[in-house]
Amino acid sequence: MALIEINDLSYRYPTGDDFSLKNINLKIEKGEFVAVIGANGSGKTTLCNAIRGFVPMFYKGDYFGKVLIDGEDITNFSMGELAVKIGYIFQNPFNQISYIKETVFDEIAFGLENLGLPKQEILDRIERIIAQLGIEALKDKNPFELSGGQQQRVALASILVMEPEILVIDEPTSQLDPLGTDQVFDIINLIKQSGKTVILVEHKTNLLARYADKVVVMDKGQIKMYGTAHEVLSNPELEEYGVVMPTYARLGLKLKETFGTDTVPITVEEAEELLRRIRKGAVK
Numbered sequence: 001m002a003l004i005e006i007n008d009l010s011y012r013y014p015t016g017d018d019f020s021l022k023n024i025n026l027k028i029e030k031g032e033f034v035a036v037i038g039a040n041g042s043g044k045t046t047l048c049n050a051i052r053g054f055v056p057m058f059y060k061g062d063y064f065g066k067v068l069i070d071g072e073d074i075t076n077f078s079m080g081e082l083a084v085k086i087g088y089i090f091q092n093p094f095n096q097i098s099y100i101k102e103t104v105f106d107e108i109a110f111g112l113e114n115l116g117l118p119k120q121e122i123l124d125r126i127e128r129i130i131a132q133l134g135i136e137a138l139k140d141k142n143p144f145e146l147s148g149g150q151q152q153r154v155a156l157a158s159i160l161v162m163e164p165e166i167l168v169i170d171e172p173t174s175q176l177d178p179l180g181t182d183q184v185f186d187i188i189n190l191i192k193q194s195g196k197t198v199i200l201v202e203h204k205t206n207l208l209a210r211y212a213d214k215v216v217v218m219d220k221g222q223i224k225m226y227g228t229a230h231e232v233l234s235n236p237e238l239e240e241y242g243v244v245m246p247t248y249a250r251l252g253l254k255l256k257e258t259f260g261t262d263t264v265p266i267t268v269e270e271a272e273e274l275l276r277r278i279r280k281g282a283v284k
Contacts, residue, residue: 001071002027003197004051004166009065011046011055020046021055022221024065028214033188033198035208035229038218039242044201047218048168051199053082069166084115087164089155091171096155097143104146105130105139108157115162129161133187149180156187166197173204185211209233209246209266217241234264 009024020043028034036044049055053074056063067074074082090096101107105126112122130139135153138146143154152172159167169188173181185207192198192211202208208215208229215232217225219241225232232238234249245253248271252264259278265271 003030003070004028004199005066005068005071006050007066007068009050009067010062011050011064012062013046013059014061016061018221019062020221021050024050024223026216026223026226028197028199030197031192031195032213033192033200033211034214034216035212036199036201036216036218037203037205037208037243038224042218042241043221044218045170046221047216048088048170048199048201051166052086052088052168053077053079057082084162085164086166086168087159087162089159089167089169089172091174093148093151093155096158097151099143102142103140104135104143104154104157107143107154108139108161111158111162125161125163129157132190133157133160147180149176149183152176152180152184153187156184160191164196167191167199169198169200169202171201171203173202173207181207203243205233205238205244205246206248209248217243230266233266 004027006024006026009021010019011021012019024047036047038044046055049059050067057075057079069085097107098110101110108126108129109122112125130136133153133156135157138150138154143151146154172184176184181204188198188200189211212229214227215229216223217232217238224241225235225237233246234252236245236253238245246266248265248267251271252261252274255261255274255278256264261274261278263274265274
């Protein structure tokens with residue numbers, strides 16, 4: 001049984017003229033890293049809100065179909081139960097961090113204190129997550145003093161410390177420079193390696209090519225493509241849906257036209273291997 005199963009899901013916001021999600025069917029297995037891509041307004045964030053229960057439990061409107069977590073309809077959970085089970089990382093860390101705490105350490109502790117956990121367990125969890133994310137140097141700083149990348153790492157820590165089974169992450173690098181982006185993806189990769197299920201909305205396909213297991217392509221509220229990262233990100237039809245192919249996939253398509261190669265790389269490592277085969281005359 002899939003950890004997350006979406007069956008015939010359609011949804012329209014109360015003020016919407018058209019459905020934001022249309023006949024969505026999707027299965028996500030435990031421990032998978034699934035990327036969701038598509039043009040602005042394609043339904044990516046609405047899909048995330050459906051997975052975490054905000055649609056239809058917070059955002060009302062016309063809702064048809066089902067979202068199941070561990071075989072249980074999400075509408076059978078309370079919002080509090082879902083918040084413990086599913087962690088959500090906002091696009092902007094300003095929406096995640098409370099800013100009512102004076103230090104990063106206290107900010108990370110905030111959610112655990114609300115759960116009423118024993119003090120020692122709170123301390124142990126915080127120390128563990130701070131070490132895992134490599135933010136020891138930040139723990140005594142005020143969150144207002146941090147860079148955008150540092151704030152996003154703190155936002156991730158504040159959710160990870162709650163130990164959710166599923167993480168839904170909505171464009172966490174959209175406001176970050178390349179260094180901050182790489183740092184966030186390193187953390188997301190650590191999360192994946194720990195066995196958690198990750199659903200990531202992101203438009204930087206070069207990075208998704210390196211880390212994602214599966215990719216969902218959305219357009220006008222529908223799933224247009226779904227498969228392994230290699231299957232989807234090497235497909236030139238991507239660009240019909242407002243998605244830029246990874247750099248090495250575009251290179252691979254040109255090599256395929258020129259040399260008749262049988263594969264399209266999506267990462268630098270795959271591209272280097274393909275070029276070695278071309279030089280040796282072993283492209284098929």
